[in-house]
Amino acid sequence: xxxxxxxxxxxxxxxxxxxxxxxxxxxxxxxxxxxxxxxxxxxxxxxxxxxxxxxxxxxxxxxxxxxxxxxxxxxxxxxxxxxxxxxxxxxxxxxxxxxxxxxxxxxxxxxxxxxxxxxxxxxxxxxxxxxxxxxxxxxxxxxxxxxxxxxxxxxxxxxxxxxxxxxxxxxxxxxxxxxxxxxxxxxxxxxxxxxxxxxxxxxxxxxxxxxxxxxxxxxxxxxxxxxxxxxxxxxxxxxxxxxxxxxxxxxxxxxxxxxxxxxxxxxxxxxxxxxxxxxxxxxxxxxxxxxxxxxxxxxxxxxxxxxxx
Numbered sequence: 001x002x003x004x005x006x007x008x009x010x011x012x013x014x015x016x017x018x019x020x021x022x023x024x025x026x027x028x029x030x031x032x033x034x035x036x037x038x039x040x041x042x043x044x045x046x047x048x049x050x051x052x053x054x055x056x057x058x059x060x061x062x063x064x065x066x067x068x069x070x071x072x073x074x075x076x077x078x079x080x081x082x083x084x085x086x087x088x089x090x091x092x093x094x095x096x097x098x099x100x101x102x103x104x105x106x107x108x109x110x111x112x113x114x115x116x117x118x119x120x121x122x123x124x125x126x127x128x129x130x131x132x133x134x135x136x137x138x139x140x141x142x143x144x145x146x147x148x149x150x151x152x153x154x155x156x157x158x159x160x161x162x163x164x165x166x167x168x169x170x171x172x173x174x175x176x177x178x179x180x181x182x183x184x185x186x187x188x189x190x191x192x193x194x195x196x197x198x199x200x201x202x203x204x205x206x207x208x209x210x211x212x213x214x215x216x217x218x219x220x221x222x223x224x225x226x227x228x229x230x231x232x233x234x235x236x237x238x239x240x241x242x243x244x245x246x247x248x249x250x251x252x253x254x255x256x257x258x259x260x261x262x263x264x265x266x267x268x269x270x271x272x273x274x275x276x277x278x279x280x281x282x283x284x285x286x287x288x289x290x291x292x293x294x295x296x297x298x299x300x301x302x303x304x305x306x307x308x309x
Contacts, residue, residue, distance in 0.1 A: 017113035181215025246273030
């Protein structure tokens, strides 16, 4: 069977989602380039050359330092090297700062390459291994903040990275199925909804996954729920809590918050938008930890057949 023809450096760069200059830099700095390249001639990458580069990208995307990843691949050893030390980053990277984990740096690198499969793998590994809250605080949030900073610093570039990463985060959270928690069937659901006109839904996705991991049933209505529809949902399912998310002050209207019988249900305003609402609300949840704590106690436990609670 005839081998595929060698690829040009431009074709390999497009396949890996990196710049041509990046491939040249990897060859110069780490020796991970086309093995049969003759100086003075055009570079041609064989399938084996491309395979090494793909394995190198996977290791770097997992948080390994580039020099160690290159040595491992060139030695034929794909065991993940020790994570790279924390650094601010720069250039075509997404700097996550010293607060971000090695997984956050790997996630940022994979996101810049628009490597959807790698990003999903890293997200699912972090969520399953660390739990929703820790994965959000140490891996996901630092990477998302890095995208935002890069977008601001480059006058709107990297929007495609932000869209892809946000989609992958939502997908990974929706796929997550934590182990059942004893007693969760007796609890009433927490209703989650975006305020009317509010299309930011990622914080609700994170909260839904974290509540599910804690054994709290969730009814998710999604973004931009009309006020009348939200009130109808509250009346229909009698949730223990209703969380209404607002990202920006323009969507933070206290009139959209559904009322509920006192002592039977609690309505919670969540998100930074409520802090700038024209009509102030008494209390707004602004962190994942606050929202989890507020939703952890059912004000009216369900009575089961024998009359106990």
